[in-house]
Amino acid sequence: MALSENARRHTRDDVARTALRLLDDVGLPDLTMRRLAAALDVQPSALYHHFPNKQALLAELADRIVAGLPAVSSSGGWAADVRASASSLRDSLLAYRDGAEVVSSTLSMGLGADAALDRLAVAMAGGGFDEATTRQAATALLHFVLGHVSHEQQRLQYDSLGVTVEGGPDASAAAFAFGVDLLVEGLRARVGVAG
Numbered sequence: 001m002a003l004s005e006n007a008r009r010h011t012r013d014d015v016a017r018t019a020l021r022l023l024d025d026v027g028l029p030d031l032t033m034r035r036l037a038a039a040l041d042v043q044p045s046a047l048y049h050h051f052p053n054k055q056a057l058l059a060e061l062a063d064r065i066v067a068g069l070p071a072v073s074s075s076g077g078w079a080a081d082v083r084a085s086a087s088s089l090r091d092s093l094l095a096y097r098d099g100a101e102v103v104s105s106t107l108s109m110g111l112g113a114d115a116a117l118d119r120l121a122v123a124m125a126g127g128g129f130d131e132a133t134t135r136q137a138a139t140a141l142l143h144f145v146l147g148h149v150s151h152e153q154q155r156l157q158y159d160s161l162g163v164t165v166e167g168g169p170d171a172s173a174a175a176f177a178f179g180v181d182l183l184v185e186g187l188r189a190r191v192g193v194a195g
Contacts, residue, residue: 010040010042010046010050011050012050012051012060014040015036015040015047015050015051015057016057016060016061016064018036018039018040019031019036019057019060019061020061020064020065020096021039022035022036022039023061023096023097023098023099023102024096024097025097027097027098027157028097028098028101028102032054033047033054033057036057055106055109055111056111058102058105058106058111059106059109059111059112059113060112061096061102061106062102062103062105062106062107062111062112062113063106063112063113063115065092065093065095065096065099065102065103065113066089066092066093066103066113066115066116066119067115068092068095077126078123078124078125078126078127078128079127079184079188081123081126082120082123082124082126082127082141082180082184083177083180083181083184084123085119085120085122085123086120086141086144086145086176086180087176087177087180088119089116089119089120089142089145090145090148090149090176093145093146093149093153094149094152094153097153098153099149099153100145100146100147100149100150100152100153101150101153103116103146104146104150107142107146116142116145117138117139117142120138120141120142120145121134121135121138123138124137124138124141127187127188127191129187129191133187133191137183137187140183141180141183144179144180144183145176145180148172148175148176148179151172152172152176155172
């Protein structure tokens, strides 16, 4: 009876917030349902009342990681909006340990984190591209952002272990900006738009 009462005290939000905290503390490989249940002082089976499986939990975490993305506000130029949206997504992913891996795996399974692609597509649409070009360009940019941030987060983990790695956050930020510019300018040249 006590277990059942304890399980009812936790909401879906409690479980997700605790899982995000654990993600930061232990990383994705060690974020297990058993560890999460222990942190909430419930049996692992109690978690399945809120999430049918770990993939569903990770989809919720991915949605929360990208949920904080600000809406695109027109700066007067689509390219600037795309750069700002990509940078905002990078910041959101970097805010959580293994954030890029969580979002990437969720997207690859089609389980969530659609807000990331949608925000990039909204910014990209400001260039006046047709719908197919807008979606393809936003998808390419999303893949770049996820890959770059995943690389950055791996470097941060190595740094925390005392492994010496050339370059630092400034080098990563500069490389990120270069990559986004390359995609934006390549699209501009291919389609021949201004902005």
